[in-house]
Amino acid sequence: MTTQDPFGTRRLREAVLSAWSASPTRFREDANAEEDLRLGAYKDRLLVELAQNAADAAGSGGVLRLSVVDNELRAANTGTPLDADGVAALASLRASAKRDGGTVGQFGVGFSAVLSVSDEPAVVSTTGSVQFSAQRTREIPELADHVAARSGQVPVLRLVWPIEATAPPGFDTEIRLPLRPDVDQAALLASFRAQAPDLLLALPGLTAIEVDGSRWTCTDLNADTVQLSGPDGETRWLLRRASGKLADTAGLGLEASPEWTVCWAVPLDPSGAPRPLREDVLHAPTPTDERLSLPARLIASLPIEPSRRRVMSGPGVTEVLAEAARLYPSLVFAVDPMHRTALVPVPGFPRSDVDSTVRDLLIAELRSAAWLPGVTESLAPASARVLEIPSDDLADLLSDVVPNLAAARLAEPEHAHALAALEISRLRIPEVVVAVTGIDQSPEWWHRVYAALAPFAENDSTIRDNLSGLPVPLVDGRTLPGPRGTLLADDPEFLSDLDVPGLRLVHPDAAHPLLERLGARPAGASELLDSLQEAVERSVADASAGLMVAGLAHAVLGLVGQAGGRPWLKALALPDVDGDWREADELAVPGSRFLDVLADDSPLGLLDPEFAERWSADVLASVGVLTGFAVIVDEEPIGPEHDLADEDEWWSAGEEPNRVVAVRDLDLVADDKWPAALRLLALEPATWRALREPGGYTAWWISRYASLNGHPPREWRTAGASDLVGLYDPLELDLGDDLAAAAGVRTGLQVKDAADAADLLDRLGDPERVVPHGVSLRAHAALAGSADPAELDAPERVRVLSGDAVLADDCVVLDAPWLLAVLQPDKVVAALDDDAAEPLAELLDLPLASESAGDVSGGELVPWSELGAVVVAAELLGFDLPLDGVTVHDELTADGQRVHWWVDGERRVHAEDTPEGLSRALAWAADRWIDRHVIHALLDDPDPRTVLG
Known part of the structure; x- marks a missing residue:
């Protein structure tokens, strides 16, 4: 059966064979050229060329199907079927079926890419089918010498034969490529899937x-966006296309002006934001080897070399690339404003000459086109400025001040490289300060500026430093260059009538915490009050000079109501009843109860009644105006500097105080008003605490200088102070024990200091006083060691055992009980304390009794254990007998006087052989002196009933 030849392949074969016969080298040239294309230019471009052919055939809506059937790669496509010109082009290594009016630079030699996988390619179409075959070419007899010369290597795509085959249903053409054994079919299909x-x-x-x-599949979603769908999901691409005719075709060898097409494409994420490319190649329109570093893919019908790998040089390429650059801003403008910078080529090394050219063209176009998001409209980057900080609020506020201000979010780090590539000017913080300096804006506008800057200044010291000159509006209408030294007040109500030079109060509508970070001082009531200290301290002098200080007084009092008092507020000038201006602490509120206890010549004045009526007593008291006795509190005193009466004396009377809590003006109380004054002090918690302050000034001063029935409180005792009977008279005033004690009225026998000791000695030596024996004995014990004798004068008179106050000249201080037997009671001073004798003698400047005592002799040393009654007494009382014995005398004398017991200079114990003598000797020797009377009774009657009864 004869195969039909609809495309005249016989004629084509004859022409080729004739050419090879006429020029023996032509066979070799064709074979070499084909090998070069297979191994070089078209290596790894099989699918690209198959797809390009399918796209050319379809024009639009084309479908390409690739599969391997019976070891044969099949590429079926829809579109224009094969025709004679197409067959001729396939069989011509240097020709193309495309006309000059077609796409720029496309050549028919691309079909040679099939040689990378097959030596027997065939094209099956609805209009007929053809085959190329290396094997059939080798079998042509007249080519035997050529085939032998090239070891069987022959051109494959020069001789074409018709074959009987039919395109698959639904397709117009199918290219069938029997695969050579060395082709990895799985890898081949995998590469197709990737492309x-x-x-x-x-x-x-x-x-x-x-x-x-x-x-x-590729589906048009709208005029600008397509969706690619495949096994791995869907991808959207944003496109911008343009087309035209080349104006300059020099060097292209074309008679007519070809059309050019340009397409920019960038993938989109699910939210519609662009996903810039990092690495890509130029597509012309299929991939070339021209590497690009552009954010979007460039698909352009550029003139390319026959290899389809490199762009040809020449004006046509320059023209198309320039058109591509002019188109690019429209792609950028099509995305969300804040994603546009992602499509700016960032600085870096170009990947190719084309990359370098296109990048430069794009940057130039992007700098001049108005696509950059601005505060109010899109801007051209060449004239735009971007804030240093990404604050939308600040950008809005500055848009009327700084022209061509870009959207603030462009200051975010992700935009930095794009801004650098476009050479967009940054508006630094110092420039912002300069821009707003000298402008007239409302305080509310300034507040919004501070609020916009605050988040960025909070954690960046450099920004805070650069904002040091930021203008600040004041309540008086001035605008200061910088917040440092200004005051931030929540409510300037009390300052409305105040005229204080140098007071710089920020307008409350402009006040913001940022100003405090930049050096402004917080000015709540407390801070505002402190800012007026200098004015307060000179207010009396200002009033004397004729200046108006009433506004200051009312402002301070209003602030004190919120902030409390300050020690220096006592200097505030306030009017008295006569209209004179005096310091606040020199005035009292009219009607104050404590005024009734002051002396008639008190220097305190009365506050102007109308002024006093306007302000509460608490507020007036906070600035020092007296509504009662004033209390001074100093937690860290450094000296007697509180203007208290006799403070120096108190300060030096004892240890330096750790704090001072003291009632002031005690020296102004009238002598006959002290009982009432004390009751007032007890009524107020602050003065009552001051009166009871341990070691405090108030009690110290009152006890010495107040007057109760003509005497200081310390010269009286309370009625219940029984250990002071005879020494101090009871206070007859009804103050109550607590108040009396707090005021210094004595409640018990205490010697606190040298003054107390001197007073007690005087009272003991007063012959007019009748002092009970027990009181004097306890008083002498309390005096012993109570004061440094060097601080006291020895008393002329002393209280002796007889109860009398006698001249001290011949008196002694009892220091041993046995000496009483040889001493006269009117010559002996004694204390109810065994250890008090020596310090008491030193204090009174008297000798000890033992210093002049005589000695004894004779007697018989007897062990205590040999004295039966003594043994019984010790056993009954439960103590051990002394180891040393006792020297027993029938009759014991010392200093010529009869005594019952004695201790000699060598500390030997002597006793008469009597219960009285032995009992005291035993009690002393056994250190049981307190039991001497019980021992005496047992020696007299050694029976248990003596102890029990």
């Missing part, structure tokens, strides 16, 4: 590519 999505984007003539059952 399919990009080829759909690059070739608008195709809408679907299927690879071995996996299908990719």
